[in-house]
Amino acid sequence: MRLPEFLLRLRNRLLSNPGFQRWAASFPLTRWRARRRARELFDIVAGFVYSQILYACVQVRLFEVLGEGTQSLEELAPRLNLPPEGARRLLRAAASLRLVDTRGQDRYSLGELGTAMLANPAIAAMVEHHALAYADLRDPVALLRGELDERALQGYWAYVGHEEPTRVDPRAVSGYSRLMADSQCLIADDILDAYPLERHRCLLDLAGGEGAFLSRVAQRWPHLRLILFDLPAVAERAQARFAHEGISARAQAIGGDVRRDPLPRVADLVSLVRVLHDHDDQTAVDFARAAYESLTPGGCLLVAEPMSGTPGAEPVGDAYFGFYLLAMGSGRPRTPGEIAALLKQVGFKRVRRIPTRRPILTQLLVAQRD
Numbered sequence: 001m002r003l004p005e006f007l008l009r010l011r012n013r014l015l016s017n018p019g020f021q022r023w024a025a026s027f028p029l030t031r032w033r034a035r036r037r038a039r040e041l042f043d044i045v046a047g048f049v050y051s052q053i054l055y056a057c058v059q060v061r062l063f064e065v066l067g068e069g070t071q072s073l074e075e076l077a078p079r080l081n082l083p084p085e086g087a088r089r090l091l092r093a094a095a096s097l098r099l100v101d102t103r104g105q106d107r108y109s110l111g112e113l114g115t116a117m118l119a120n121p122a123i124a125a126m127v128e129h130h131a132l133a134y135a136d137l138r139d140p141v142a143l144l145r146g147e148l149d150e151r152a153l154q155g156y157w158a159y160v161g162h163e164e165p166t167r168v169d170p171r172a173v174s175g176y177s178r179l180m181a182d183s184q185c186l187i188a189d190d191i192l193d194a195y196p197l198e199r200h201r202c203l204l205d206l207a208g209g210e211g212a213f214l215s216r217v218a219q220r221w222p223h224l225r226l227i228l229f230d231l232p233a234v235a236e237r238a239q240a241r242f243a244h245e246g247i248s249a250r251a252q253a254i255g256g257d258v259r260r261d262p263l264p265r266v267a268d269l270v271s272l273v274r275v276l277h278d279h280d281d282q283t284a285v286d287f288a289r290a291a292y293e294s295l296t297p298g299g300c301l302l303v304a305e306p307m308s309g310t311p312g313a314e315p316v317g318d319a320y321f322g323f324y325l326l327a328m329g330s331g332r333p334r335t336p337g338e339i340a341a342l343l344k345q346v347g348f349k350r351v352r353r354i355p356t357r358r359p360i361l362t363q364l365l366v367a368q369r370d
Ligand SMILES: C[S@@+](CC[C@H](N)C(=O)[O-])C[C@H]1O[C@@H](n2cnc3c(N)ncnc32)[C@H](O)[C@@H]1O
Pocket: 159, 165, 177, 180, 181, 184, 206, 207, 208, 209, 210, 213, 229, 230, 231, 234, 256, 257, 258, 259, 272, 273, 274, 275, 278
């Protein structure tokens, strides 16, 4: 609820008054709120340290080691290749973050969040590649002012800012392609459960990476013909995956630039999965137009990505992706309304939002071509 301006001023004056802060923190009816606010602010202040603790856990493979069962500090320290005091400090920090559980004096097991890390190795891969983001975010104001000439993330996402992305070297696409493929398991089923594909005949996955999304589609809907389009070096990786999985007869990968090269016009369903937010507005419009033109009449476009303003997950869009994409040098998170407007601009008529299981990971829009 948006407060009227005078109430907002009054609230902010009260909250910044040390006497009021002391009173609110001890008065029984306001105490819980004062504590929650203090905790929220502290979590923002300390977020960088928490992330580095998680990074250390990933580097020493703590979750894999604890996946074998509860262990003592004595057993753990050599396995983590840490001195006992260093291991104890890490384990206690990880326990405070619910990554680890303490089981009595200096005994540890996987915590609830540590178990989730073990079950989703893609998160560890994300954590590891964040070393690049930390380097780029070291001076966030310089980043905001556009004063950073070199950015580590820009090098990682080799197509960003490239004059001719179709010429990107195969070695330069391997890191991000693997990361994208590994993290598909976090979202593919959420998308496909929200929008089942039995009524479609042919799916074209635009900028589909090395084919992990289509592989999952192939398992779930054996009747579908599948086409992937991505930069040549990435499409080659997809073709190799399709061959390895024995689905080459119905899954084909084509290399090219979505904005310049002709796309096949046989699909009654096109998908853009984690693609539009990578691009500035004009390029995003070009991608949406290419999707529109490649669809057969009456066909549908699926747009799946984390979006700005997701209720309950607001920082994921505007804080995390807002700054990540800024460091990467291209794109921005958009609200479902902004994406719908962009799709209508290129001719899509009806744009529907379909609820997904975990909107924090991906939201879903379906747009129809007349
Ligand atoms: C963030 S990744 C998403 C990959 C995949 N859709 C997924 O969710 O795993 C963006 C993809 O867009 C591809 N891409 C970028 N610019 C492109 C262009 N101009 N034409 C074709 N593909 C492009 C990249 O190679 C990359 O595979």
